[in-house]
Amino acid sequence: MSVPQKRKHIRTADFRHGAKLHKGANGSHYHPHKKPRYVDLSDDDLPQSRKKPEMNGTTSHHKMVNGHTLKNAKSKHERNGQASPSVNGISAGEGSTTKKPNSSANTQLQEQRRQLPIAKGMCREALVEEIKKNDVTVLLGETGSGKTTQVPQYLLESDIAGTGTIAVTQPRRVAATSLAARVSKEQATPLGTRVGYAVRFDEKYTLQTRIKYMTDGMIVRELMSDPLLLKYSVIVVDEAHERTLRTDLLLANLKTIQRKRNAAEDAKGKGKADKLNPLKIVVMSATLDAEKFSRFFHNAKIIYVKGRQHPVTIYHSAESQIDYVDAAMRTFFQIHIDQPPGDVLIFLPGQEDIESLQKSLSFFTTHLPTTNPSVLILPMYASQSPTSNAKVFDPTPPNTRKCILATNIAETSITIPGVKYVIDTGKCKEKQYLARDSGGGFDTLLTRDITKSSAMQRAGRAGREVRLSSPLIPFSLLIKHDTQRAKAENINLISHLPVYSALKTLWLLGAIDKDQKLTPLGRQMALFPVEPHLSRSILASSPTTSSSSSSSSVPPTSSQGCTKELLTITSVISSSSKLFLDISTSTSTSSSSSTASARIKFKHPSGDHLTILNTVRAYDDISSQGSKHERKEWCKKHCVNERALTEAKKIREQLVDVCRKLGLDPELSCGENEGPVLASLGYGLVGNSAFLQPDGSYKQTMGHSIIKIHPGSTMMNEKVPAIIYDELVYTNQIYARGVSAIGKNFFVKHPALSQRQA
Numbered sequence: 001m002s003v004p005q006k007r008k009h010i011r012t013a014d015f016r017h018g019a020k021l022h023k024g025a026n027g028s029h030y031h032p033h034k035k036p037r038y039v040d041l042s043d044d045d046l047p048q049s050r051k052k053p054e055m056n057g058t059t060s061h062h063k064m065v066n067g068h069t070l071k072n073a074k075s076k077h078e079r080n081g082q083a084s085p086s087v088n089g090i091s092a093g094e095g096s097t098t099k100k101p102n103s104s105a106n107t108q109l110q111e112q113r114r115q116l117p118i119a120k121g122m123c124r125e126a127l128v129e130e131i132k133k134n135d136v137t138v139l140l141g142e143t144g145s146g147k148t149t150q151v152p153q154y155l156l157e158s159d160i161a162g163t164g165t166i167a168v169t170q171p172r173r174v175a176a177t178s179l180a181a182r183v184s185k186e187q188a189t190p191l192g193t194r195v196g197y198a199v200r201f202d203e204k205y206t207l208q209t210r211i212k213y214m215t216d217g218m219i220v221r222e223l224m225s226d227p228l229l230l231k232y233s234v235i236v237v238d239e240a241h242e243r244t245l246r247t248d249l250l251l252a253n254l255k256t257i258q259r260k261r262n263a264a265e266d267a268k269g270k271g272k273a274d275k276l277n278p279l280k281i282v283v284m285s286a287t288l289d290a291e292k293f294s295r296f297f298h299n300a301k302i303i304y305v306k307g308r309q310h311p312v313t314i315y316h317s318a319e320s321q322i323d324y325v326d327a328a329m330r331t332f333f334q335i336h337i338d339q340p341p342g343d344v345l346i347f348l349p350g351q352e353d354i355e356s357l358q359k360s361l362s363f364f365t366t367h368l369p370t371t372n373p374s375v376l377i378l379p380m381y382a383s384q385s386p387t388s389n390a391k392v393f394d395p396t397p398p399n400t401r402k403c404i405l406a407t408n409i410a411e412t413s414i415t416i417p418g419v420k421y422v423i424d425t426g427k428c429k430e431k432q433y434l435a436r437d438s439g440g441g442f443d444t445l446l447t448r449d450i451t452k453s454s455a456m457q458r459a460g461r462a463g464r465e466v467r468l469s470s471p472l473i474p475f476s477l478l479i480k481h482d483t484q485r486a487k488a489e490n491i492n493l494i495s496h497l498p499v500y501s502a503l504k505t506l507w508l509l510g511a512i513d514k515d516q517k518l519t520p521l522g523r524q525m526a527l528f529p530v531e532p533h534l535s536r537s538i539l540a541s542s543p544t545t546s547s548s549s550s551s552s553s554v555p556p557t558s559s560q561g562c563t564k565e566l567l568t569i570t571s572v573i574s575s576s577s578k579l580f581l582d583i584s585t586s587t588s589t590s591s592s593s594s595t596a597s598a599r600i601k602f603k604h605p606s607g608d609h610l611t612i613l614n615t616v617r618a619y620d621d622i623s624s625q626g627s628k629h630e631r632k633e634w635c636k637k638h639c640v641n642e643r644a645l646t647e648a649k650k651i652r653e654q655l656v657d658v659c660r661k662l663g664l665d666p667e668l669s670c671g672e673n674e675g676p677v678l679a680s681l682g683y684g685l686v687g688n689s690a691f692l693q694p695d696g697s698y699k700q701t702m703g704h705s706i707i708k709i710h711p712g713s714t715m716m717n718e719k720v721p722a723i724i725y726d727e728l729v730y731t732n733q734i735y736a737r738g739v740s741a742i743g744k745n746f747f748v749k750h751p752a753l754s755q756r757q758a
């Protein structure tokens with residue numbers, strides 16, 4: 001059989017036909033058939049603290065449900081041998097809806113719900129009771145216990161939410177959309193009616209929607225139009241332990257909002273205030289971070305839901321694996337050949353590793369004997385289009401094993417049907433904003449070891465499916481590294497530096513004044529669902545834009561309108577996929593060099609932004625004249641990602657709507673005159689600018705960093721006096737990406753910068 005050959009540096013996760021997976025003693029070395037290769041870290045071996053939260057030294061109240069404190073708290077009905085009482089016509093633990101499920105699929109779905117740990121015993125009732133009693137509840141539970149899908153339904157069905165909406169926030173869009181789909185299925189209502197979602201550039205809900213899954217970024221945006229979030233009666237902050245800047249901002253705001261709304265309720269009869277509806281907050285976390293959240297909310301009650309859905313056996317490689325991609329591949333084949341059916345989810349740090357593993361797997365799977373099931377490889381990462389990412393949720397075709405190659409976007413909250421095996425490289429690539437006191441921070445994109453809680457979350461992606469007939473033996477394998485350490489979790493709520501840096505940027509853009517209040521310009525900017533620097537650029541492209549702001553940093557807007565061009569450029573930049581495919585990974589039939597030269601046609605001497613504009617204009621020409629096939633061929637020939645263009649088109653339509661609402665003309669064009677386009681971009685990117693230094697490098701105008709132009713930029717070999725850029729990324733040095741040349745005298749006009757240069 002033709003299989004991957006053993007590489008000399010791989011000794012543990014060796015793949016060899018017929019080799020078996022073993023559980024074994026810690027530190028044991030692998031020898032096929034003789035010595036075990038993996039060490040069992042299954043639940044039984046977990047430190048006690050993971051099994052049961054020890055909350056020593058805290059004044060928080062704890063209540064254990066499902067088998068702990070409430071173990072004996074049987075309801076009167078149960079004690080009398082009666083069925084649990086129904087809430088709104090739904091019996092407890094069942095959670096069915098006003099629409100009576102009649103199909104066998106729905107019956108099975110309801111049975112699956114009943115099997116979840118959170119639905120067992122008196123858990124549901126105890127939970128609802130606690131949430132009813134308390135303004136803030138911190139809910140802790142093992143992955144797969146049913147927190148994210150069931151708690152919002154319990155709240156709805158128990159009437160805690162009244163007539164308001166229940167918001168459930170998620171750090172990632174794929175989780176928000178897939179959870180909404182699942183829960184609307186469980187509610188037996190079409191997606192977007194009773195249960196809906198809202199993520200950037202995509203939403204499905206109506207005013208009647210009662211449970212809304214949304215990204216934390218979306219709810220933070222809503223704060224601008226509805227500062228007290230009055231349409232929500234319960235806000236569930238899920239995966240709070242992930243601690244994104246947006247989650248932290250949300251939690252801080254929720255504390256203030258709740259004080260205002262709930263105080264108003266206490267002071268009934270005092271004018272307008274008594275009309276405010278009270279807010280309940282539920283913070284859900286899978287880790288022992290619960291105490292921090294409890295303290296933050298004045299020692300809020302912590303409730304622990306015990307039990308995971310199916311036990312997951314965890315193995316880890318006995319030896320360090322330097323080449324984790326190779327190790328993951330070997331482990332995959334070992335599972336594929338030796339283990340029973342079940343899909344495999346492999347966690348890798350980033351897109352590059354995913355593409356590399358995809359290539360190797362595609363090659364080797366074609367060499368397997370035809371008696372083996374086929375392998376369907378599905379990549380999943382943030383910069384891939386939502387439609388491509390959604391493919392992982394499709395049912396696995398017959399006689400096929402799905403192999404999903406994912407970054408940490410698949411780590412929390414999602415359930416991929418069919419996944420029985422998880423292979424974890426133990427690495428992630430994190431984009432982290434490094435703020436600087438002086439302003440002008442930058443993103444770092446570094447490969448890091450994952451935290452212990454991430455490893456548990458990843459392992460939790462197996463063992464989630466309820467099979468009512470056959471028991472599962474899901475397992476997760478963690479590939480160990482030399483550097484593998486359980487990273488300390490960040491424990492301080494709200495780190496001030498990024499917030500300070502963000503405020504400084506907003507002030508520089510004229511979005512807030514010196515008292516940190518939104519200016520009229522800032523209000524207009526907030527209506528665009530794009531990053532602030534992009535909305536500022538769009539507004540600068542229209543001579544009619546109001547720039548009446550108290551901030552002295554706001555320069556006049558461009559005198560020649562170019563909104564049409566700015567909408568095109570900003571929608572491409574906001575798209576989740578890259579416009580240009582890497583020539584090396586393209587499937588184009590032409591050689592790399594001819595493809596590169598084909599793309600050079602679009603290159604604009606001013607840089608990447610106008611190169612984007614040229615490319616979209618060329619694509620539009622082809623689209624208006626040619627067939628769908630010709631369009632595709634054109635994209636292939638020029639290594640242009642049509643998916644990015646399709647997504648950008650949708651984004652552009654939304655931006656056009658906002659322009660119309662603001663009375664701006666989205667068709668205002670400067671034709672071939674590039675000056676206004678660069679000037680408008682400059683207003684948005686003023687904080688992202690740098691001047692050429694005598695040694696050929698660039699130095700930030702609003703910071704002290706020396707930066708280089710990213711090799712992927714059309715400006716890479718150019719030396720111009722001043723540049724603006726979309727972002728800085730740090731790999732081995734600081735690179736500017738999305739770069740354009742700009743006249744140095746542009747900065748003379750900008751009050752904030754001219755003061756600095758003076």
Ligand SMILES: Nc1ncnc2c1ncn2[C@@H]1O[C@H](COP(=O)(O)OP(=O)(O)OP(=O)(O)O)[C@@H](O)[C@H]1O
Nearest residue numbers: 143144145146147148149150182413415464465466
């Ligand atoms: N899209 C889906 N397809 C099939 N089953 C699903 C889906 N979403 C959820 N489930 C089922 O519901 C169970 C509970 O999922 P839920 O997301 O509520 O758990 P959780 O406790 O929030 O876990 P986590 O913290 O890992 O997200 C899953 O284990 C799975 O059995």
